[in-house]
Structure formats: C-alpha cells, structure tokens
Amino acid sequence: MPLTKLKNAERNQALLRLIVAGIAEVYTLVTAAFSSIPLADSLAVLIFIALFMVVSAGLLLHVVRRPGVYPWRRVLGMAFDYTGISFTMIMGGEYLLPIYVVLLWVTVGNGMRYGSQYLAVSTTLGLIALATIFYNTPYWHAHPYVIATVVLTTVIVPAYAQVLLSQTREAYEKADAANFARSRFLAQASHDLRQPIHSISLFTACLRDADLGPEERRMVDNIDKSLHSVSQLFRSILDSYTLDNGRVAARTDVIPVKSLIDAVALQNSEVARWAGVTLKVRASRHRVRVDPNLLSTMVQNLVSNAIKYGPGGSVLIGCRQRNGTLSIEVHDQGRGISDQHLPHVFDEFYRVRQVRDKDIEGVGLGLSIVQRIGTLMGLSVRIASRAGVGTVASIDGIPIEAGPPLTPTVAPVASTRLLAGLRVLLIEDDQNVLLATATLLEKWGCQVQTATTIPSDDVQCDLVISDFDLNTEASGADCIAYMRQLSGSNIPAMLITGHDTQRVEDAVGDPTIPVLSKPVRPAELRSMLTALKAGLPLDAMPAGAARPV
Known part of the structure; x- marks a missing residue:
C-alpha cells in the first residue's frame, strides 16, 4: 500500500476514534435519562468518555504532526481503545452492552486498515478485554451464553475478515502486476509506434517539397491525413491511460495565452485545410498561470473535435474574461449536439451518432480527457450546442496573472x-x-x-x-x-x-x-x-x- 494511503489510514482511524467516542457519550446520556442505571455509574462513565475524547484529540494531533508508520503508536492506540471500551462496559453493565459493537469495529477496523498482523493483535486484545469485562461484570456472570456469543463473534468475524483481506490482497497484487505489465507494454509500444509514424511524417514532408504533380500531391495529402488520424487516436489512448494511472501532476507556469492558442492553431492548420474549415483566432494578450502542456492538450482536443464535426464551416478559438479569470472558447458551425446526447458527451467512449450517420474518426475519448485534465487543474469545462447551428466548448476559470497584457515577441518566420x-x-x-x-x-x-x-x-x-x-x-x-x-x-x-x-x-x-x-x-x-x-x-x-x- 502506498505511504500516503498508510498515512491517511492512521489519521482516519484517529479521527474515527474521536467521533465514535462522541457518539458513545451521547448514547450514555440518553441511556442514563431513560433507564435505571445508577447516577454515580452514569457520571463516572460520562466523565471517563470525556477524558477519553481529550486523549483521543491528542493522539489525532500527534498523527497529523508526525505522519508516518509507527507500529508502537498503532498498538498503543488499540490498547487505549480496548481500555476505554472495557471500563465503559464494566461501569454501565447490561445497559451499555451495545458498546460491544465498538469493540468489534475496533477489532475488524484495525485489521482492514493495517493488515493481517494488526488484525491478529487487535483480536487478541479484544479477547483480553472481553475476559476483563466478564470477570468484573455481575450481569455477564448470570448470562454465560451472552459472553459465549460475543467471544465467538469476536473470533469468527475477524477470521472471516482475514480471509477476505487475503483474497483482496491477492487480487490487488495480481491487478498491480497486470497494471505494471500493461504500463511497460504501453510505454514500449508508445516508443516503437512513434518511431515509424515520425519517420513517415518526415518522408512525406520531403515528398511535399519535391516537384510533384496534382495527383501525386493529393496522394501525399492522403498519407498525411491517415498519419494524422493514427497519431491522434494513439495520443488519445495514451492520454486516457496515463490519467487512469494517476501519474499526471499539474506544473504551473506563467505563459502568454496567445502563444499557446497560436501554437494550437498552427498545429491544426493542415487538418483544417483538409476539412475545408476556416480556422480563426481571437486570443487575449493576458498572461495566465497554468500547466502549458496540459492546457495545450485540452485546447487541442476541443479544436480537433470542432474541425471533425464542423467540416466546411469555420472554427473560432477565442478568449473571454469572466469574474477575474479567463475562458478559452472554441466555436464551430457544425451540425450541433441534440439535447439527448449533450449530458453524455464527457463520458468515455461516447460518440454522438445519428441515424445513417457517416463514420467519423475517433473513439470518443477527447472530451473525457479534457474534463479530467480540467478537474486536475481546477478548471471547468462547458459545452453549449444547438442542433443545426453549432457548438461552443469553453474552458473556464483560467487564472490571470497580474500585470499589464503582453505584447508577444515576434518570432521569425519559419522559412x-x-x-x-x-x-x-x-x-x-x-x-x-x-x-x-x-x-x-x-x-x-x-x-x-x-x-x-x-x-x-x-x-x-x-x-x-x-x-x-x-x-x-x-x-x-x-x-x-x-x-x-x-x-x-x-x-x-x-x-x-x-x-x-x-x-x-x-x-x-x-x-x-x-x-x-x-x-x-x-x-x-x-x-x-x-x-x-x-x-x-x-x-x-x-x-x-x-x-x-
């Protein structure tokens, strides 16, 4: 289990201890008010639980300040829990018998959180606590079947939990091994497939610069189109898999948003020409604080979708300032999305298809990737569309960096x-x-x-x-x-x-x-x-x- 999850397990256990103690305090108050439990015993239990909560808060603070795996702290926490449960049940007698649920929860919970060794330790401590309660509680002496029931439950339930824990661990290890093998395969496949795609794109560029006739130039265009489709499909699959594995972290930087949008427009200029799309840019000159690679991927996917579903029209990439933040919008004049499809466009592998629709390239991952990256960076993504009119996709909440708008440095023409x-x-x-x-x-x-x-x-x-x-x-x-x-x-x-x-x-x-x-x-x-x-x-x-x- 990753260290961060182990740290969270420690913190969550300490927090739950405090919450359960508070619930036990309320339960004791209600029981004292509506039963004949002796007042002195009730006060003793209430005072003890209050002190227990104070110490529990101290343990929680220790975990927060010193996160990590400390076996002594875990065992000490278990002993502390069982001591509190034992005293409460002894003082409350038959009226606080339901507190046994907490004992069972502590026993199973520690095992599920920390593993089999801790499950064995907590079960042993639980049985010692039950023996102490039985020895000091007259009610349990008069009802031996009750103690037999709780003892069997305290043994059988953790034993069954251990079986489930072992099966879960085995399944997790198999899944982890399969995931690692798939990661290695995709990483190697990524490299091996990129090589020929890369070389083919350069060879076609060489052909394009040659003295070709109209027919040969069309053939080169078709090669480029097919190569672009394969590249986009491959990129989408890899992006989706990388996000699934949680290996993506946003690395913010301050960039002029215009340079990013201009780069995406340049990248899609050939694709737009093939689709008969007029690509227009109305970019802001503001600087924004984002991860440029992730934001570029988001805008690229939106523009690619707009060109794909709006052939023969125009696509506008523009910016709009809203509530102190910047939005990047992509407008197209395509066929639009009907109301029945609109709620599902961010679902993985969902594609908007109409009856007798022509086949459109892609697997339906683009918008899903955009939304997931947006969530990772704290941005929101909106889609508004009217069937037969067009679609507007917007990335909202992009932080604007303070300072005057930039006048971008003019790069030399790439001649x-x-x-x-x-x-x-x-x-x-x-x-x-x-x-x-x-x-x-x-x-x-x-x-x-x-x-x-x-x-x-x-x-x-x-x-x-x-x-x-x-x-x-x-x-x-x-x-x-x-x-x-x-x-x-x-x-x-x-x-x-x-x-x-x-x-x-x-x-x-x-x-x-x-x-x-x-x-x-x-x-x-x-x-x-x-x-x-x-x-x-x-x-x-x-x-x-x-x-x-």
Missing part, C-alpha cells in the same frame, strides 16, 4: 531560407528516422552530419539535434554535453523523444534544451530550428504540438 547553410549534427540510432530527418534538413538547406551515438571525431556544427534514447552507452543529453564540452561553447541543441517528455525534461534539467515529442510535425521542427538559430528564448516561440499528458 527554409533562414536555415540555409546551418551546420547540423544529427544523432539518431533508428536508421529510418535518421535518413528521413537528414533528407528533410538537407532539403531545407542545412549541412547535415549524422551519427548514431557520441561522435568519435571532431565535428564542427552550429546546432545539435539528438534522440534522447540512443543506446546503453549514452543518451542524447550525454551527446549534447559532450559536444558542448568539446567546442567550449553552449551550442544550441534540441532533443526528440518517443517517451514521456516530462520525464526527459526532468532528466536533462536544462531549460535551454527543448524536448520535442515524436511524431514531430515538420512545421514544428522548422520553427524550433529557426528560433534556436536566431537565439530567441524558447518562450518567445509558440509551444508547438500539444504533448501527451
């Missing part, structure tokens, strides 16, 4: 002419990706030298592009560090990876080295190269493609 003569060292261990990338860079006018690991010869270059995962000897970050040391200068560099970009960024620990996620679109690669050559800070560039969460 291939600006890259002419750029000496690039390309390091990649996959031959197909190496060939595709080198061919494309050379078409852009770059002078390319290639390697599959750290070069053994002295290489003169202006910029380094490296895959992060190369071989067991060195990583892309090692190659960049070596080249910088060799040249004695801080050579501009970038990393490309088929794995989790956040993990790679954390491993590199250098904010001046951008990390791009495969498959990298040629326009994104060209823009980043242009920015690095011009020496612009990375935050002056649009963020490029939305990364998988």
